[in-house]
Amino acid sequence: MINLVANKDPANTRVVVAMSGGVDSSVTAALLAEQGYDVVGVTLQLYDHGAAVSRKGACCAGQDIADAGRVAEKVGIPHYVLNYESRFREDVIDVFADSYVRGETPIPCVLCNQTVKFRDLMQVARDLGADALATGHYIRRVEGELGAELHRAADETKDQSYFLFATTAEQLEFLRFPLGELTKDETRGLASRFDLPVAAKPDSQDICFVPQGRYADVVLKVRPDAADGGDIVDLEGNVLGKHDGIIHYTIGQRRGLHLDTAEDALYVIRIDPDAKHVVVGPRAALATKTITLSDVNWLGDDTLGCDPIECDIKVRSMRPPVAASVRKTDDGGVCVELAAAEHGVAPGQACVFYDGDRVLGGGWIQRENSATEAA
Amino acid sequence: MSPRSYLDFNATAPTRSEVIDAVTKAMQEGGNASSVHADGRAARARVERARQQVAALVGADPAGVIFTGSGTEANNQALRATKCERLIVSAIEHESVLQARDDAVICPVTPDGLVDLEALQALLAENSSSTVVSIMLANNETGIIQPVVEAVQIAHDAGAFFHCDAVQAAGKIPVDMMALGVDSLALSAHKIGGPQGIGVLICRDPSLMARFVHGGGQESGLRAGTENVPGIVGYGVAAECALVGLDNFGGLANLRDDLELRIQELEPNVQIIGKNLDRLPNTSKILTKGLTSEVQVMGLDLDGVSISAGSACSAGRVEMPYVLAAMGVPEELGLCAVRVSLGWTTTGEDVDRYIEAWQKLYDRKIAET
Numbered sequence: 001m002i003n004l005v006a007n008k009d010p011a012n013t014r015v016v017v018a019m020s021g022g023v024d025s026s027v028t029a030a031l032l033a034e035q036g037y038d039v040v041g042v043t044l045q046l047y048d049h050g051a052a053v054s055r056k057g058a059c060c061a062g063q064d065i066a067d068a069g070r071v072a073e074k075v076g077i078p079h080y081v082l083n084y085e086s087r088f089r090e091d092v093i094d095v096f097a098d099s100y101v102r103g104e105t106p107i108p109c110v111l112c113n114q115t116v117k118f119r120d121l122m123q124v125a126r127d128l129g130a131d132a133l134a135t136g137h138y139i140r141r142v143e144g145e146l147g148a149e150l151h152r153a154a155d156e157t158k159d160q161s162y163f164l165f166a167t168t169a170e171q172l173e174f175l176r177f178p179l180g181e182l183t184k185d186e187t188r189g190l191a192s193r194f195d196l197p198v199a200a201k202p203d204s205q206d207i208c209f210v211p212q213g214r215y216a217d218v219v220l221k222v223r224p225d226a227a228d229g230g231d232i233v234d235l236e237g238n239v240l241g242k243h244d245g246i247i248h249y250t251i252g253q254r255r256g257l258h259l260d261t262a263e264d265a266l267y268v269i270r271i272d273p274d275a276k277h278v279v280v281g282p283r284a285a286l287a288t289k290t291i292t293l294s295d296v297n298w299l300g301d302d303t304l305g306c307d308p309i310e311c312d313i314k315v316r317s318m319r320p321p322v323a324a325s326v327r328k329t330d331d332g333g334v335c336v337e338l339a340a341a342e343h344g345v346a347p348g349q350a351c352v353f354y355d356g357d358r359v360l361g362g363g364w365i366q367r368e369n370s371a372t373e374a375a
Numbered sequence: 376m377s378p379r380s381y382l383d384f385n386a387t388a389p390t391r392s393e394v395i396d397a398v399t400k401a402m403q404e405g406g407n408a409s410s411v412h413a414d415g416r417a418a419r420a421r422v423e424r425a426r427q428q429v430a431a432l433v434g435a436d437p438a439g440v441i442f443t444g445s446g447t448e449a450n451n452q453a454l455r456a457t458k459c460e461r462l463i464v465s466a467i468e469h470e471s472v473l474q475a476r477d478d479a480v481i482c483p484v485t486p487d488g489l490v491d492l493e494a495l496q497a498l499l500a501e502n503s504s505s506t507v508v509s510i511m512l513a514n515n516e517t518g519i520i521q522p523v524v525e526a527v528q529i530a531h532d533a534g535a536f537f538h539c540d541a542v543q544a545a546g547k548i549p550v551d552m553m554a555l556g557v558d559s560l561a562l563s564a565h566k567i568g569g570p571q572g573i574g575v576l577i578c579r580d581p582s583l584m585a586r587f588v589h590g591g592g593q594e595s596g597l598r599a600g601t602e603n604v605p606g607i608v609g610y611g612v613a614a615e616c617a618l619v620g621l622d623n624f625g626g627l628a629n630l631r632d633d634l635e636l637r638i639q640e641l642e643p644n645v646q647i648i649g650k651n652l653d654r655l656p657n658t659s660k661i662l663t664k665g666l667t668s669e670v671q672v673m674g675l676d677l678d679g680v681s682i683s684a685g686s687a688c689s690a691g692r693v694e695m696p697y698v699l700a701a702m703g704v705p706e707e708l709g710l711c712a713v714r715v716s717l718g719w720t721t722t723g724e725d726v727d728r729y730i731e732a733w734q735k736l737y738d739r740k741i742a743e744t
Contacts, residue, residue, distance in 0.1 A: 040677065080673050127670040128677065129739055 002035060004176050005131045006143075010036035015176065016125035017134045018117060019043045019071065019079070021064030022204050023196070024136030026071040027187050028178050030194040032134060033075045040128065041079040043068040044116055046088040047209045070197045082124065084116045091115035093209060097222040100215070100247040103271030104348025104367070107317075108207055109163045118171045125174075132176045139164050140180030141172060142358075146301050148172040150359040155183040162317040165352040165362030166297045219247045230276030232259060235269065235285060246271050249278050252286055252344025267344070287341035291315070293351055293363030296334040300353070300360040304328055308337065312354040315345045315365065321354050334363055379679045380725035384566070384657055384718035385515055385543060386683055390609075391568035397612040398570060401605040408602045409593060418604050425611025429575055432567075432614040433541065433560060434551040439578040441594045442607050446542040446563030447471035449576035452587035452598075453509070453538040453559045454479075460504040463535075465490040465511065465521070466701035472509050472540055482510075488519045488649055488702045495526060499533035506535040512544035512555075516685050516698045516714055518658025519649040520548070527556040536583070542566055542574075546617030547624055547655045552577060559584070564606065568719070569613030573606035620719060627717045628656035634715065634726045635659055641734055646708070648699070657717040660699075662708050663733075666740055671713045671733070678732035680725075682715050 005013050010032075017029040019041045033039045043065050065081055072079030092111045099106035117135070125133045137160045138153035150172060153159040167175065179187055184203075191199035210218050220227055232241040241259045243249065248256070253268040257280060267286055270279040298304045300311075306328050312321035313336060323339035336351055345351075345365060352362035381389065406418030422442075430437040443449045446469075454462055454475040462479045464472050467488065473479065482498055483491045490510050499506065508530040513520045523539055530537045539557040544550055546567035552560050559578045565571040578584045581595060590599030617624075635647050638661060648660035663671070668684035675682055685696035699709040715729065 040673070078673075078677060080669070082669055124667075124670055124673075126743065127666075127736065127740060128674050129735070 002031065002178050004032070004037065004134075008131065011038065013132070014038040014040065014128070014130045015132045015134050016040045016042055016121070016128065016130045017077075018121055018136075019068040020136070020204070021067035021071070021198065022136070023191050023198050023201055024138070024179055024187060026068070026075075026136075026196050026198050027190045027194065028134055028136040029071065029077060030075045030196060031178055031190065033077050034194070039075070039077045040125075040130065041068065041072040041075075041077050042121060042124065043079065043081050044088075044121060045081055045083045045085060046112075046116065047085060047093070067198050067201070074196060075194070082121070084120060087120065088112070088116055088209075093218065094222060097219045097226070099348045100219045101223050101226045101273065102348075102367075103246050103273040105250045105346040106348045107163065107350055108209075110166055110350060113164060114166045118167060118175070122171060122174060133174055134176040134178055136179055137164060137177050138179055138182075138184075139177050139359075140357075141175060141177050144301075148175075150299055151180070152354070152357045152359065153179075154181045158184050161354075161359045162314055162350060162352050162362075165350055165359060166295075167299075168297060169299060172299070216245070216247055228276055230278070232257065232278045232280055234266075235279065235281040240266075240280065243278050246273055246276060246278060251346035283343065286343040286345075288343075288345040289338045289341045291336040291338070291345055291351055292329075292366045293334045293336060294366055296361060296363035298361040300355070304334070304361075306330070309360075311360055312356075313338070313362075314350075314352045314354070315342055316349060326353055326360075379681060380728045381681045381720065382715045382717055382725060382729060383681045383683050384721075385518075385714060385716035387565045387571065388568045388718050389720060390565075390570065391613055391616050393616055394569055394609045394613050398605045398609040401608040406604065408604055409591070418602075421608050422602055422604060425607045425614075428611035429562070429614045430577070432550070432618050433545055433562065433577065434553055435560065435577045436579075439581050441576045441578065441581070441584070441597045442602060442610075443574045443576055443598055444572060444588075444600075444603070446540070446561050446566075446574040448587070449561035449563075449574045450509070450538070450540055451475045452576050452584070453561060454507055456585040456587045457507050457536055457538075457559075457583065458505075458585060459507040459536055461502060461506040462509065463495065463498050463506060464509045467514050467516075467698045468509060468511055469515055469540055469542065472511070475509075482508075484701050486703045487652060488514065488517050488698075489652070490521050490526060492522060492525055492529060496529050496533075499530065499535060506530075506533070507538055508535045509538045509540065512539055512541040512550065513548065513655050513658075514698060515543045516696060517648045517660045518543070518655035518716075520544070520653040520655065523555050523557065531556070543655065543658075546614070546621070547657060549621060552579070564610035564613055567613050567617040570606045570609040573603055573610050575610075624719065625656050627719075627721065630721060630723065630726055631657060631659050631715075631717055633723075634717075634729060635661070637726075637730050638663075638733065641730070642737060648702075648704075648712070655716075657721075659715045660712060661715060662704075662712045663737065664708060664711055665744070666736060667711055668713050671711075671736060674736040675729070675732045678728070678735065680729050680732050682713050682729075684713055 015037050019025045096106045096108040138158040139161050140151040142149045142151050152161045226247050227245050229244045231239045232243050249268050266280040269281040269285045308325035308327040310325050313324040314321050325337050329335045347365050347367040349365050350362050353360035406414040408418040408422045426437045426440045450471040462476050464479045465482045482495050510526050527537045537557050538559045540561045542563045545562045563574040586597050588599045638645050646662040695706050695709045
């Protein structure tokens, strides 16, 4: 039994479920409906699916929206589609493209959660008198002494906490993540038990609006001038070769440099958007011990101040957490000192803070510390 | 009190029980209206009777009535099969007119939502090629009745063919095709309690119309395909009911005005589009600043009241209604518009329920800000 809202019985608890048409959010809706909650399914139409996959005549809404509708019908809940195409383009796709143009490696899923989902959809849920907004994310919300806490998912392999670090305390009060305690296998088992039409649907790809992982195509469509090529240079500034646009490179990247040098172990150390330089060097030059962050969201119990707070951090979604300390700097920014150097810290990615399983927040990695003034 | 209040008649009307009976009977009787034998002749008789019933609703000659698969098809045929070189349509036409050809010249509307007759005159004067003008009788979203008689005069003076989409007007206000002077008229059955999937194109002179759906020689060679006899029969009955009920339908203006008054009493800043204009008696376009169309449509639905944001044809999608955009309504207001459309099943209780549900949404919004 999932108790979503204290002192309120399910029948009188309205929950808006963000339904993507995938297995996870479908099971979320089915679980809550089974327990008698007043469930309202909402699917966001975020981009023109036909245009995204460049297939003429493809349905504008895409299969996922139709799937969400079929699930809602099966589960017996009302279902609505909100067209957020223009705001998604503005708040997510354009920002994603601009970030690449600045030589960064963005995470659009965080922007999406921050804007269309936890700002706009949440507002709609409140307007509809909902008591909560539930999603199919693998993350746990734990009722703590000082309010709701964000904790990593029980299923480590599916944990999505890295992408949810920007969830504010106020948003967290309203959010529910019923799948946080489940494994993906258990979710699939539930999908079969509920006989959902999406039970056998494969997991979605990383970035929903980027077909076949060809993110550069999306960037160039939005920012056609980002196609300018430039030089690949070493740490001393010697030109080693040419590249066809900085947007094709990511910090730490080793493959695809096509350099005609004897030295084979060269990595992208830094990207300089103004000079259009891709700077390469040995792996050692990727090491970073200090990271500055912007737009930090702090979820810890103690106030984040100038005294360092010890915690674990993640600088990429797939890396294990490492020891570090976080503190505010004199100029109001936030600085992370790593206990041991991390390799390939890329601006545009998130640095997320943990205390064991608990998420203490995080921020966006800034350029100046991505490697190598040190090197 | 019924479990839900259906206030979306402009999207589709509930099928009248007389229609259901007639359609059921026609399906039991069967027969292909083009067959030579007795069964075929009986089906033919039913089709011809319906043709007269539909013609009578709009004061037309039954000989000019072509049954089509929808109002959309009728509009498409009128604008494409007349083979005119040029097409002028008003900016607030239904999508089946706006999208009928990709070379349509758009005639603007005034901020009041009325087709701009001076602009029409100028558009006609600037080019002497054969032209078809298409202007609707009543707008589906605002209910505002267009100056069709005047527009026909202007079009005819310029030698143009005039088509009128009267899908929303027929059965809601008296329509007299002869008095309007239009060359062709499109209607649809399901807006007046008939079956979905049946419409008519009525031509003053069928010899000016060409076929659109090709195949057999049905409908005087102007619309191929076996006649949808049950649909046609149902349409005929619906047209007869609508004609009989025209006065009562006009009386819906009282309920509608009461609804508008009560909303504006609750929130004086609520805007009613076209309130002082000649409108369909059942239609209300309501703008509540700060309360988006999507939230209103969802919130009311969850409380058992069916309304729509605008035209139902862009299913599930919520965007700035082009009709309001054409009238110069700013986007932040246009995104807060809903359409409420009443019909013969509507009672004071339905209006009460609407007001109650609307107030719940509105109070929540007020409490938050």
